[in-house]
Amino acid sequence: MRRIFLLRAAGVLGASLTVGMLLIWFALRPWYTSWGATAAEVHKALPGDELIAAPLPMSLRTKAITINATPAEIWPWLVQMGQGRGGLYSYEWLENALGMEMHNADQIIPELQQLHIGDPIRMGPEGKAPPPFLAAQILPGRALVIGHRNAQKSAWRDTYAFVLQPIDAGHTRLIHRNRAAEQFGIDRALEPGYFLMERGMLLGIRQRAERNRGLVAQQ
Template sequence: MTALTRPSEGHVRKSAPPVRRSALQTAGVAALNAGAAMTAVYTLAVRPWHLRWGATRGEVRRPLPGDEFVPRPRMGSTRAVTVHVPRPRVWAWLVQIGQGRGGFHSSTRLERLFGLDIHNAEQIEPRLQTLRVGDFVRQAPERFGKEAGWRVARLEAPRTLVLLGGPPDAPVHSWAFVLDAPNNHITRLVMRSRFAYPLTPGNVLLWRVTEAAQFIMDRGMLLGLRRRAEGVGQSSVPADQAAAGEEPPRRPGNSQTAPGAETR
């Protein structure tokens, strides 16, 4: 056996002093951990919820008119609301949207904060009921740019409205509204947005920030449309049959599609 020897007093091993963090370092670590936790909660729970707010699983997975214009989106959302009136009445409010038209039925506070000069209509305007494929629907005043808005790519009253943003030959944003009618007295309004922005770290970060604001506006718009369409005394829809829940007669020009678009 090897004899155990006791170290001499001159060779006593000293333990390293404990590492002390400053209050600033401790706060920094705590902030990083909190940020990571909040990012995880947003990515795994909050973001999936608001991207499909109000929509059923079938509506989220279902192909909708307008998908063909942005077939490989970087970001997309499908949101929906049930409106307890016939769809011609909902359509009469929807077809008025746009800056300088009937507004977007959403948050006027946010719109005014960004200086968009949007005034949301509280009644149906006959002059705003004629919208055609190729028309430009402004998002903001012209001082924000001549192309600040969307062009009407598909229109089938009172069922489908598809707006496109970006170059006509390579749109980067599609905004589709589909009005389903479970019966003559209920409308299911489905809204879908698809974005095809270039994949860069800056764009990813930008869209993660702005998509929350987009949710606020989209939700406000859907609820605003429902409130106006269901409102008492707002039944003066161009289609005389709206109040009775009947569909308006189909007329030439009511169903329109941009050249080259698919028909679903």
């Protein structure tokens, strides 16, 4: 009887997890893959799109946030991103719980303001983290696109674009877009986690850029 009970309990748990995943996939996915972005921003062409002309439809994620700062005031925070640099501005305690050895800077670091095509942008210590992103496209004050090359190094496997679009003299839209030509099965399962960290990153960039202007970010 005990064995039958355990089997039934396992079945109920498995069914509950399946229903939960389906709920996330069908009900919440449209929200977290376009968090903060308008329909126009989701569908508009952005710098970096041309690097992957035919992305996998399920890889597309476009998020956005309004920042009370100019593109020139936000740009330095993007340029210095990366582990061992300015950090990723997300949840440092969680990043370090995963062994990323991350320190998120609260100041613009002058010596980290030079970034060149092909420069690595690490997510964690070398040898302990996935392969670093590479700087794929740099449009100063306008867009930074990073990504990974495919196994043959012949094309981009994925890209992550940070695009700055001014609204007026003191406000900017920061649009973050993900595209991929290849995906691993686990990528879809980890999407909610990606969203959590990417949302934290956008909020962290906004907080730092606004604080640098003497403003208090309202999150």
